[in-house]
Amino acid sequence: MTTTSVPAVHAAGLHKSFGKVHAVRGLDLTVQPGEVVAFLGPNGAGKTTTIDMILGLSAPDQGSVSIFGHTPRGAIARGQVAAVMQTGGLLRDISVRETVQLNAAMFDSSRPVDEVLARAGILEIADRKVEKCSGGQQQRLRFAMALVSDPGLLILDEPTTGMDVAGRRDFWTAIRTDAQRGRTVIFATHYLEEADAYADRIVLVRQGSIVADGTAAQIKNLASGRTVKASLPATERGLLAGMPPAESIEYDGGRLTVRTGDSDAVVRYLLNNTGAHDVEVAANNLEEAFVALTGDDAVPESANITFEGDLV
């Protein structure tokens, strides 16, 4: 019955609208067991809506989701997926230990309560009332609750919102330690540094669809690259075939735009081998790339960059 070849998450063609707002627009996502994936995008990009659909908390208007080959509800019943939500989900009038006991009681088999409390780093405050816990402690409690069923997939929705720097670091250390045991982790965040520091793979979302998908290193390459622009006679377009490798080449109305990790080589080639003129070179930084790719007024679909396949 081992199903290691089954993806942890397979979401296909997800759409979700709220009234006139088309929050998720044809999102496809496949996550393999063991991956740690950051779902990175600005507020309102559709991250939470997507996570709700993956967890079966809301039904997609179109598309389908499977978790380890089951429906979201089926995966929850089997304890194969758990989530740490942004806010709420805690009863204020019971203790930390009671909260985890209660959650554990819902599953036919679960990890020992003190073990998950220890792993979330809250064993010493086990008898504290939830309402007396700080935001960071409550977040660790949500993490402990998520661990009781020993799920193969852990989903975290902006888990460090409202935490101070130290709390954030401690929280991620606990998650990271846990993920090293082979758990699949998907976390939504709008912090670039978090995605960079803790994910093996970054999925950039903007306005309800994926605009970039690759390893953290690939996203960084994109970020550290430069954009070369030049005017080039239409008759010389054929010469572009001999140009050094670039991430993207666009030619529109006599104007050439090249995104590259090696702008020197591209400029040298253009000046030596073509009649290119009015050459401009502009640097992208990580922040700019992120804003360009995910901002609401970002360039539309044609700017989409996918690393899968062609670049790897």
Added chain:
Amino acid sequence: MSTATAIQDRKPSAGGVNRTFLWIEIKRMLRNRRTIIFTVFMPAVFFFIFGLSNKDKLLPNGHSYGQYILISLTVYAAMTAATGAGSQVAVERAQGWSRQLRLTPLLPGAYIAVKALAALTLSLVAVVAQFVIGALAGVTMDGQTWLTAGLVAWLGSLVFAALGLFVGYLMPSQNVMQILGPALAILAMLGGLFMPIEIMGETFGNIAKFTPAYGIGQLARSPITGEFDWAWIVNVATWLAIFVAGAAMAFRRDTKRV
């Protein structure tokens, strides 16, 4: 610790009623000071105000006023307890707990069943507390009467557990009992729990027969009045059906949206 097993397929959990859940629910209710004030303290105060000075008087129909008011206020205590317990779903929805539970195997029906059982536990506490206070204050009844009246008040409170769930799913309020508390007092008065229906006048007496506390009150007092009317059973069954249907409808609306 093996997370390798996490990737293997597993059997789904049953998601039914479990003892830990029920026990923590009961503990939560008994620890809640406001709940205890509503279910034990207030009905006791009412008994001392309305009942104590008149306890040895007789009603126009010849029955003991003390017995009448004690049983009636016990029904009131049980219904307040059960409504309060049921309405806690409003607080749990507001805190996002219902949503959290949807990430566990727990079946919605099991959640409702636990809420109903917890409500019955609290209303049992209310009935026993009220009877103890009444007995200490000198109200005497034979054993059969204590038992029958107590059972009717206790089991009849299920009608109000359903009302609590209904309102709890309908309203987002954290303070749902601040609205339900006065509403229950009005229902109790109209149902003849604060004063005998016979002295309410004809108009109110007729209205009373269609209110949800009426049937349970009449049935609970039947051991002392020696009367029985199927209309009382119809009253209880009808209100139970209305509140259960309302709760089911509000619940479905809620899970679709959250």
